[in-house]
Amino acid sequence: MKQDENSVALVGGGAACVATFIALVKQRAVRTIYIVSPGDIGPGMVFGNHDEDLLCNTSAEIMSAIADVPQDFLLYLRQNGRPVDPEAFVPRAWVGAYLADRFRHFSDIAHRHGIKVIHLPYRFRSVRVIDGGGHELKLERGETPYSLFATDVVFCTGLGVPRIPDLLKTYLGHPRLIESPYPEADMLRRIPRHARVLVVGSKLSAVDAAILLCRQHCKVSMVSPSGALPAVRSRSIRNARFRLDRSWLESLFRGWTPGGDVSYPKGLRHGYLKYLAYHMSTLTGPSWREQFSAARGYRERLRDQIRLAELGQCEWQDLLVDLVEAINAIYAKTRCPFPGAMHPAVGERVEPYLTSLALPNAKKLLDVIDDGLLTVSKGRLLDVVAPPDKTAPWSVNWGEGFQNFDAIVTTAGFHAPRLVRNESGEMELEVHGARDRETVAVSQRLNAEPTRPAGQGNLWFVGPPTHSRVPISSALFVNASVAARVAENLAMGRCATIARRIPPSGRRRATMAG
Template sequence: MGKQVIIIGGGGTGVSLFSRLSRVPGISSISIVDPNPIGLGTAFGTTEPFLLCNTSVDVTSMDPDGESDLLRYLAARGWPVHRDDFVPRYLVGQYCRERFLEHRREAEQAGVRVRHHTSKARTVTPVGADGYAVELADGRRLTGTDVLLCQGLDRPVVPDVVREHLGNPALSASVYPVDELRRLPENSRVLVIGSKLAAVDAALILGRARHRVTMASRSGTLPAVRTRLRRSERPRLDASAWNGLSPDSPSLDRDVTRLLLAAVARTGNGTALRRQTSTAERLTERLAEELELARTGRAHWQDAIAEIIQAVNHVSANWRYAARAAVLNRYRSLVARYISAIPVRNAALLLEHLSAGTLSVVPRIPQSVTPAPDGGRGWQVKWAGAPDEHFDHIVCATGYHKPVLDRLPDGTLRLDPTAAKDAVAPYVAGDLRVCDPLTGEPERIWVLGGASHRRTAIVNYLNTAAQQSKAVADRFAAEEPEPTSLAGRPV
């Protein structure tokens, strides 16, 4: 009969995986579980043409090797694009959607049954000797031989200070979709909690509509500025020294810093990092200087980023989860500023709003938030060490919860679970297979993309998901398929 594959999650990761598995011999059916249209997940499902990817065309591809598949897709449709360009996010959504439809058609012509189930998966339970049952939120039950978890980041993190007000129309729990922000009354005063990528998107959408925006975060900093994010044409990192890093080494931080600085210097023919970045204390001045460095080709550090992401994922793949998390936490500011840098266009628009006084960024978060008194519109926000302020609307731009798995004693995996006394986190092996946490026995369940965060350090990056998809599909292709008759049925 062949393998019956269930892919949970139909965003960029799920489509990247599907496009490869659909061509693997020995698979008789592929079911995709996602409440949204395939290809249009949180990252690329927007219809707003103003929002750009913060990764270039070169690495925003479902194929990690060779020329960017996204570049080929856009060029074939008349888009004048370069591998370094940051394209509107909706174009990547269309790319994912069309590639899925193409590969679905090819798979069905080859006799593979493909189904899209518009629901959310809740649990995965072993059934029989070598099968699994996937329970859906709408009560349906799917069965298959292999389950691949490709859930994206779709549950927004809501800060404690506003959580009790969820459901209030003057509070947006997430930036996306941005339709809610576009409907705000004219000249609104808006508080955006956060100052990273989602907050930048919110500030640009709101600023374009001439609202007055305050971005608030503990750091009070904005991401760095880049003109591209491309794969390295030649190595900059010392691979031997990098691969020898250990989370238990007392000199780890010193060694990592030395290797990173050396790699960045190599991208700029010896130019030190301090000459490629701004040290200005005032945020507006720092943004202006970093924008100028990028525009004039002096932000050489950007050409080491793709290699650094791949190296971090590779070297830390076999570290203990707690050790990996501790190391990443120490480098959180590096990840937030440089790995998640913003395109020059976005930086220029932010600088315009900051210079005009319609945008401000403050290094604090609200102490308390209460509805405006006497039934008034909006919110009264209390700050620690600063005067209270009134805002008409609040937007949470504080990221998304990573997909969580836990395992019950009967082997059931719960997806995005609540706490349970008898549940434990499953072990994820180096090949991304979920294993019994007690015996280490591997299941025919894999985690990819955002769902692989317990094994992979930097997951919110399509190139990472594409590499994982290729590795998993190659594993499937290497397995001996069942012998079949000419009619396509098992012998």
């Protein structure tokens, strides 16, 4: 590989890939961009849905894939005859179409500026560092291997494989054990109308599954360790009126060290409550105590939260985007290992709000609960008896005795992908949540540690692979911001390389001419 080829390989073809591609083209950071993705580039798994009942849980206002053009998604919708309110929760399919459109648009811009764009429909296997600079990627398509040489590599893959409860791992591959509700068409094809379905989990993907299955008159039982549904919000936008105190938040994080005692000291608990109360008091609406439901049952709590959202009495929602960015900024700027983090007890209480339901979805969920099609229970799977044939039911006990189901859908989340070293010294993507000791560390600059000098090429990360540095990494506005940082770092490295190649006399002439 020639040192001056200046190429980058993007591994992955979804939202993080598109955001990174756009940022690289805008920065004119490289001469050649390879995209390693077996499928089409754009929607990926997250936004590759076709069913318009599957909504984003963040508002259209913050769905831009371009960090410095925050209104880009809204502009795209208007250009395509869909003028929506900035606070609206739109179908995820619309975002998928937007990503595909923006990839095509910036591909045209790249070609006009002499940047080569090459889509390689292969699967990534491994990458090795070349001593003289750059990297060799090993790819495959079926039984066909392929080698690719690139200066830099950006891992912008999506989530790993679904997390499966231990009791169900024995039955992987069973036609009526659905490991993930996505793609939704596959789930609906495998589960007949009017079926009895157990959904394992109660977060956002469980809600998606319940809404779609109840729409075809299935009777759904949702079970999770918490037995609780996410909170409800009427919008998810940036609050331009003020910002959270990040220094104060970081000092609270340093009150607990990951891997240490998980007890929750009263002093630290009081500190978090004081922080919340202070920032909530700066809002102009009702007192913060009036913005949260005190109902205990899931149905009553959901109904109460819908009422608060419709009345505009949940102003906590306007803190969430800044909270996500504040948490990510704290993690990103510190040296590894990070000496502190949000205490798990706080994380458990905050998560239902960070991942809160879009109001339209919450209303659909309440309708199917009121119609008797959906129940939510607290519990863990204790025993599972698989059906002996395709017509017999599953028999499952989670603490309320054995109950029969025609199908089981797991929605326990996904493993975070990580880059790991294999025995040959090459690096592979680990998507099953194993091999922690071989994990490649992510630096403050979002490249692999140890890093190499500018111009020799590095391994970079955007999206879910940045989890150790960007703990809340799935939102599109986060991906766009991280992609812009990576592209800027790549562009700076290219400038440094060019500067080193210009003789000192040439640099003086260039400076005088400038």
